[in-house]
Amino acid sequence: MRIYILTLFPEMFAGPFSASIIKRARERGLLEINLVNIRDFSKNKHRTVDDAPFGGGAGMVMSAEPVFEAVDWVKGQNVEPGRIILLSPAGRSFQQALAWELSREENLILICGHYEGVDERVREHLVTDEISIGDYVLTGGELPAMVVVDAVARLIPGVLGRQASAREESFSNFLLEYPQYTRPREYRGQAVPEVLLSGHHERIRSWRRRQSLLRTLESRPDLLRKASLTEEDKKILKEVLNNLQQLNLEQ
Numbered sequence: 001m002r003i004y005i006l007t008l009f010p011e012m013f014a015g016p017f018s019a020s021i022i023k024r025a026r027e028r029g030l031l032e033i034n035l036v037n038i039r040d041f042s043k044n045k046h047r048t049v050d051d052a053p054f055g056g057g058a059g060m061v062m063s064a065e066p067v068f069e070a071v072d073w074v075k076g077q078n079v080e081p082g083r084i085i086l087l088s089p090a091g092r093s094f095q096q097a098l099a100w101e102l103s104r105e106e107n108l109i110l111i112c113g114h115y116e117g118v119d120e121r122v123r124e125h126l127v128t129d130e131i132s133i134g135d136y137v138l139t140g141g142e143l144p145a146m147v148v149v150d151a152v153a154r155l156i157p158g159v160l161g162r163q164a165s166a167r168e169e170s171f172s173n174f175l176l177e178y179p180q181y182t183r184p185r186e187y188r189g190q191a192v193p194e195v196l197l198s199g200h201h202e203r204i205r206s207w208r209r210r211q212s213l214l215r216t217l218e219s220r221p222d223l224l225r226k227a228s229l230t231e232e233d234k235k236i237l238k239e240v241l242n243n244l245q246q247l248n249l250e251q
Contacts, residue, residue: 059116087141091130103155112141
């Protein structure tokens with residue numbers, strides 16, 4: 001996969017993309033990340049890329065011209081982007097299902113907005129998608145771009161050691177992941193659940209599924225409405241809810 005990130009601050013990406021899984025994916029040729037400085041496409045001697053909004057108002061607006069020119073330059077590199085994405089608080093909520101969707105693209109262009117926003121013509125006539133990573137406002141689109149790249153890159157085949165790891169993670173099936181343990185078996189008086197040491201694969205699978213359901217019910221019950229629950233899952237949840245109801249009555 002090739003990802004082009006259009007930004008006013010390319011230096012912000014040096015650290016996150018030069019370590020850990022992203023670094024290894026780049027070294028192995030599974031992921032190519034190209035940083036494009038939008039200022040390089042400004043037409044004035046001061047390389048400004050913003051201007052005051054028509055109609056008045058606070059702040060400055062990123063101009064359409066350098067953004068369009070930067071995208072044209074990327075396309076001139078023999079790149080046919082599947083998606084041209086604007087990172088914006090007004091965009092579609094970024095969730096795991098969308099990360100899987102984007103991971104199937106060969107090329108992506110991410111545009112990092114700044115100032116009070118981007119000229120509306122960028123939204124209307126250039127981008128194919130607008131993505132938000134949450135209901136809050138940041139100083140620019142650089143941090144959201146890092147989040148999107150990280151979430152998408154790890155889903156590319158071969159990036160993780162076992163592709164099953166990505167499929168079993170939280171949110172992949174709308175259930176939070178079950179608890180994980182490793183050595184030592186006991187630490188500061190806290191022992192690993194015996195079932196995980198039993199070697200009994202069916203008991204372990206059942207325990208993990210139950211814990212996943214319980215964790216989701218406790219922390220993100222809204223996800224259960226989206227999850228594909230088996231009859232076994234429904235039985236477990238019914239049992240848990242009945243126990244909680246009984247406990248409340250006793251109190």
